[in-house]
Amino acid sequence: MAQNYPKRIEMQEGIDLLLSHTERMGREKVAVNEAYGRILACRIRAKENIPPFDRSPYDGYAIRSADVAGAGHDTPVTLRIIEEVPAGHAPEKVLGPMEAVKILTGAPIPQGADAVEKYEDTSFTEKEVCFFSPIASGSNIVKAGEDVKKGEIVMEEGEYLSPASVGLLAGLGYGEAEVFKKPTVRIISTGDELLQVSEELKPGKIRNSSAYMLQGFLRQWGITADIYGIVRDDQAAIEEALTTCLQDADCVITTGGASVGDYDLALASMEGIGAEVLFWQVKMKPGMATLASVKDGKLLLGLSGNPSAAAAALFLLGLPAFRKMCGKKEYKVPCIPVCLPDGFPKKSPGGRIIPGILEFDRGRVCLNTRKNQANGMVSPWGGCNLIGMIPKGSGVLLPGTTIDALYLGEN
Numbered sequence: 001m002a003q004n005y006p007k008r009i010e011m012q013e014g015i016d017l018l019l020s021h022t023e024r025m026g027r028e029k030v031a032v033n034e035a036y037g038r039i040l041a042c043r044i045r046a047k048e049n050i051p052p053f054d055r056s057p058y059d060g061y062a063i064r065s066a067d068v069a070g071a072g073h074d075t076p077v078t079l080r081i082i083e084e085v086p087a088g089h090a091p092e093k094v095l096g097p098m099e100a101v102k103i104l105t106g107a108p109i110p111q112g113a114d115a116v117e118k119y120e121d122t123s124f125t126e127k128e129v130c131f132f133s134p135i136a137s138g139s140n141i142v143k144a145g146e147d148v149k150k151g152e153i154v155m156e157e158g159e160y161l162s163p164a165s166v167g168l169l170a171g172l173g174y175g176e177a178e179v180f181k182k183p184t185v186r187i188i189s190t191g192d193e194l195l196q197v198s199e200e201l202k203p204g205k206i207r208n209s210s211a212y213m214l215q216g217f218l219r220q221w222g223i224t225a226d227i228y229g230i231v232r233d234d235q236a237a238i239e240e241a242l243t244t245c246l247q248d249a250d251c252v253i254t255t256g257g258a259s260v261g262d263y264d265l266a267l268a269s270m271e272g273i274g275a276e277v278l279f280w281q282v283k284m285k286p287g288m289a290t291l292a293s294v295k296d297g298k299l300l301l302g303l304s305g306n307p308s309a310a311a312a313a314l315f316l317l318g319l320p321a322f323r324k325m326c327g328k329k330e331y332k333v334p335c336i337p338v339c340l341p342d343g344f345p346k347k348s349p350g351g352r353i354i355p356g357i358l359e360f361d362r363g364r365v366c367l368n369t370r371k372n373q374a375n376g377m378v379s380p381w382g383g384c385n386l387i388g389m390i391p392k393g394s395g396v397l398l399p400g401t402t403i404d405a406l407y408l409g410e411n
């Protein structure tokens with residue numbers, strides 16, 4: 001029976017439909033040295049202070065500031081050195097009046113001391129140290145918990161584990177981190193015209209480029225993305241590929257055959273395996289030829305054969321759902337106003353998506369795009385970290401026009 005599904009939908013409707021059919025992945029524990037780039041699946045409350053004790057930021061002398069209150073160039077004050085404390089050692093003595101402890105960077109401040117003076121601001125022998133100026137109480141002492149205070153919430157569930165987050169986890173004594181599992185996505189490239197990368201070109205044939213670009217984008221987002229391979233324009237073959245991929249993938253992406261041609265079989269194949277179609281065709285350019293369906297709770301995304309259209313739909317429609325699957329707390333991709341230094345030479349009655357690179361020019365945040373942009377191209381996506389969205393009904397855009405752009409540089 002023919003399915004009744006939304007057609008020619010607005011982009012936001014597509015995003016919402018994909019989100020509402022997407023589940024967050026389960027959790028797993030990984031060693032802290034494998035945690036970089038993952039999404040944290042719990043809240044982290046500091047179980048200890050960093051640093052754990054008051055310490056010296058310099059090589060110098062720990063003293064009682066009151067002892068050197070009267071020190072001056074002509075009235076030096078000499079203190080007796082009672083101990084040396086290198087980093088990694090605990091002081092054994094309590095500092096008394098007119099005493100100093102030789103201290104090295106990172107070593108704990110001895111009891112009784114309330115300031116540290118750098119070596120180079122003193123004159124010293126092995127037994128004594130001489131001060132030529134007063135020093136305020138508290139000077140050059142790094143307090144325990146200066147970096148992180150015990151009990152403080154340092155990370156939230158859904159946070160991306162950056163290099164610094166992993167450093168913080170290690171600093172707090174977490175050998176493992178609870179993270180969301182990575183989703184697995186399989187990419188099926190449909191089309192009789194497609195050749196493997198290493199094959200020789202033949203008349204009418206092109207190499208499969210899309211799969212590799214899409215795989216790269218998915219990997220950038222922390223997804224395990226595998227290329228299934230090329231499948232000819234044959235419904236039974238596409239259905240078989242879909243069924244195979246669905247066995248162990250969390251989501252399947254097809255490219256090609258998403259339009260209205262005689263050999264456009266993505267829709268029929270998804271229906272053929274009993275998937276529920278969520279939508280077909282989205283009001284976006286490029287990327288109109290996009291469809292989505294669900295089978296056994298798993299998302300099937302049918303992207304255009306045109307590489308640029310496939311990339312646009314993957315970013316604008318798919319990315320929020322992938323962020324949700326990955327466990328990110330914010331699904332929405334950040335959007336910022338950017339300037340088009342050269343404007344845009346064509347009209348955009350239905351709106352237009354233009355990938356590019358973020359640049360700064362005389363205090364303006366700019367979107368630098370390739371002059372040549374078309375649905376069938378891969379090259380405009382090179383280095384892309386901003387996706388400009390020219391609004392519906394726009395005419396030719398003058399140099400300096402500001403438009404909204406999705407910012408892809410945040411994690």
Ligand SMILES: Nc1nc2c(c(=O)[nH]1)N[C@H]1C(S)=C(S)[C@@H](COP(=O)(O)OP(=O)(O)OC[C@H]3O[C@@H](n4cnc5c(N)ncnc54)[C@H](O)[C@@H]3O)O[C@H]1N2
Binds near residue numbers: 194207208255258261
């Ligand atoms: N009569 C109409 N024709 C087309 C329409 C339309 O509305 N009416 N839409 C056009 C638009 S827009 C797009 S986008 C494409 C979408 O087509 P399909 O998704 O069916 O894709 P194919 O026809 O299979 O391929 C399109 C194009 O891309 C090349 N291709 C395919 N796979 C790959 C790959 N893996 N790597 C690189 N390039 C690939 C393919 O050879 C074609 O040139 O339909 C328009 N037509």
Ligand code: MOO
Binds near residue numbers: 304306
């Ligand atoms: O449908 Mo095409 O995807 O507009 O570029």
